[in-house]
Amino acid sequence: MADSTMTLWQLAANQTAKVFGLAEAMSPEVASRLRQMGFYPGQSIHCLRRSPLQGPLVVQLGDCVYSLDKQVAEGIALHP
């Protein structure tokens, strides 16, 4: 099961996936904020761009565009 899920950090540019859930290691405050921002199971997420040198990625989620760095993107699991 763990092998088949990927994280948001692995999503390539111009690819779309669905949010699976948030990592358990994440603090409850951060997780709650992310859910309110739309990182909620089943939501469709589209990667708009990747930055060079492992810089933040840009995603479209619902009606918003967000920029996230590696640390947080690795805590967001996606449906394969």
Added chain:
Amino acid sequence: MLAEHPSHLQSVKRHIILVGKPNSGKSLLFNQLTGLRQKVANFPGVTVELKSGQMGAFEVVDFPGTYSLSTLSRDEEIAIEKLNEAVNSDVTALLVCVLDATRLERSLVFAMQVQALAKQHGKAVVFVLNMIDEVRRFGHHIDTQALSKALGSPVFALSAKSLEGVHEFKQALPELVERADQLLPEHVSEDEISVIQRSQSLAQEFGIQTDVVLKRQNRIDAFLLNNMLGGVAFLAIMFLLFQSIFTWATPLMDGVEEGIGALASAVTGMIGPGMLTDFLNDAIFGGVGSFLVFVPQIMVLTFIIGVLEDSGYLARAALICHKPLSYFGLSGRSFIPYLSGHACAIPAIFAARTIESPRKRLITMMTIPLMSCSARLPVYALLIAVLIPEKVYFGGLIGLQGAAFFGLYFFGIIMALVVSALLNRFTRDNESLTDMPFILELPTYRLPHWKPLMHRVLNSGKQFIRRAAPVIFMVSLVIWFLGYFPQDQGLQNSYLGQLGHWIEPIFEPMGLDWRYGVAILMSFLAREVFVGALGTLFGIDGAEDNLVGLASQLQQDGLTLGAGIGLLLFYVVALQCVATVATLRGETGRSRIAWGLVLAYGVLAYIIAVTVNTVIG
């Protein structure tokens, strides 16, 4: 109880509270509702700014935009604490929650939290769907009556930008307040899951298709966030920013200078020669006046930062800077405090509160004073005018003086990055596990509206004068008295001259005489005092008409290039501002850090200045 207007509230204007997410257009609506006069309340100890203005029988209070009612950063914590107090207060008549009609889902999550909070305290909420003109332009229609029914609170559609629906909303407000107790929703969503799910289904029913809304924004981002072009655009925008501080402001500054000159000759002409005229010329028009000349420059800088913020570019700049800044132990969010630091360190230190990581916040706050704030502008402008010839290249596009300005700002930034890297390297890191990670919303690109911008620009000028003028006036007064007496002995033999010669050895290695020494010491109160103090000193010493230009006086006096550049770099590095020290002490909670920085940056600045003076000569 509220609808009955208790008699003890008759004298107090009842409050209408304005809340909304950042980028919902709330500030513009506030300006449209209240008109020109507004006051800004700062609470002692905290920095959450509450703007309030009059609208008929009501006072409208504008709360800072927050993403959620559950808090992550200290900044949000304080804003929400204040909001809770306000919702609880009897003076509050109604809450108005502003929603971005083009992004209904995210707006509704916040709106439902506000609705639940208001209901807890028996207060009614009215929802405003802002930017309804944009919704229509996308060919969409929102059924406000059905949405109002679904939410259980009144819904108004309007556009704060085009003013569509604003008049009707204003007219409806008194009646809404009157029957506020009948407007309480029957059902509110309390827990997070149901808020999220209800927002989602309501947005699907009433909102626009999101791809349509984000299409233009994404197309612009494809250029401005492009790996190559985006970087070039970023550098070009920053370079233009610093160029324009110099070139746009010059005609305005000349105007102010001429105005002061005309006023000076008119006033002193009426009084005739004597001690009073000397005093007015040297201390008032020479000292205080020479600092007023720089107010337009501060306003131009505030204007440009405001345009960048309101247009939506600032968030992109933070994104571009995130990776490079992370090498120095900073976050992309450090970019906004750093940029604001070029206007004034105090709001910049407060802006650092948005950095959720405590460690990165501390490092950012400690290095903000190295950003060239507007108080240094007078010093830079004066010394650059003395040292750098007024040459122009590429058909007026790039001036030598503007480039020198850019160089000084750049030097400050490099110093800040070096100090950040050192702090990051040599202090212990035990908090980074609990850090809030970097996540940033990229707002829609918008043409900034002139109204909130104008308020911001005027406020910057007003606050700068209010903060600095009393200090500069006092310093000018003291210097003038010490320099003028004993009378007719000349500056060299005055009380000030005697004091100055005593401290001269400290400033000799910098290539400066005692007059600069006095001005530098005085400017540890506030940097802009330097120009006023020199203006007063050279006014007493020089010819009777001291408004010919302090710059040419310094030139004739023979300030060497090495001493001048050393002095400029000294002002880049040294922490000379009592207000900044107090703010740092308050925000870090440790006075050791604040005074330690004064000492450390002071010693570093002195070493740099002496080195430059020795090398260039």
